[in-house]
Amino acid sequence: MRSTFLAPGLKVGLLGGSFNPAHEGHLHITRMCLRALGLDRVWWLVSPGNPLKPEKGMAPYQERFASAQKMARDPRIVVSGIEKELGTRYTADTLAALAERFTDVNFVWLMGADNMLQFPKWRNWHRITETVPIAVYPRPGYTLKARLSPVATMLRECTLDTADAALLPMMAPPALVFLSGPETGQSATKIREAGDWR
Template sequence: MRAGLPVARPGMTVGLLGGSFDPAHEGHVHITEEALRRFGLDRIWWLVSPGNPLKAHGPAPLAERIAGARRIMQHPRVEITGIEAQLGTRMTADTIAALQRLYPGVRFVWLMGADNLVQFDRWDRWQEIAARVPIGVVARPGWRMPARFSRAARLMWRARLPGLRARQLARSGTPAWVMINLPLNKLSSSAIRARRPKGN
């Protein structure tokens, strides 16, 4: 195991929540705590990304975003990481493949907001991601219906599990995905950035 990477034992279920977290906020905390409970996960790792190829403008420095995430997300079963920078991976498919090699026997679940499901078919090797790990989709304001009828959802409709089986997701064969509806929290990183004073 590489130094500095989180610890996980074979048989554990670990949710992976990737994003720029620019900045991390209470909405991320809300999603994380609900995903731990609703998907029955042992751990969740935040994967604070070096950059997002689908975003036009680069995020704040990685160390700054990790520090901010650690201030706001304090939970004994949640780890804030810069795994992609440590592994030298940029694409989600490569990151997941590397983690599966490093952690044999650990059951990973990819976590995403419903807004990401809408554009999931634009991700690099998205079908490989779905073949490697189950996917837990968390409903966010205004995205429930677009997510349900997105191209990726239509192509994966046979693999969808009902919400009542969400706790079985981590131990399901792939492809498999569940969309859960949460009490909605409207906070978003983009809205917070928009409220920042110019130059901050």
């Protein structure tokens, strides 16, 4: 990644995923997060392999990376292969490595409301909440459930009002905010099921 992306004080959202394939929904939620959180950049972290997803139906890494590059039609989006470079498999390890490597960058973990419900299944998820602030973007059918989830309850005292979302990148973790905005029903699963991938 070019050094211009790593200026001290930069506010960077981290959107991890398989990108199997990348689609308009990724672009939609990225722009929502850029606007609501006042971010300078969003890095799309293309995962070499998601431990919670089956390998069957997973396109090769290079194809998924290429689909993310093609879809990232915004100069503020950086498609990153840093997880592959670091050799990390779990989000907690990736975030710890990034925080150590880029000490002057203000990272925010971006996750969908659907993932918020699965969060306790993630390895060392408590460590994630202690490493970076977290912004949860709305997903159809999951937004209210995420707000009522056990993780949300646990983090209630360090949860910002949605209107104060722009403060999140500068806050020390744990810190959480639920974003609001138009929900997109697009998903990589639907694209694959329709036969529109590969």
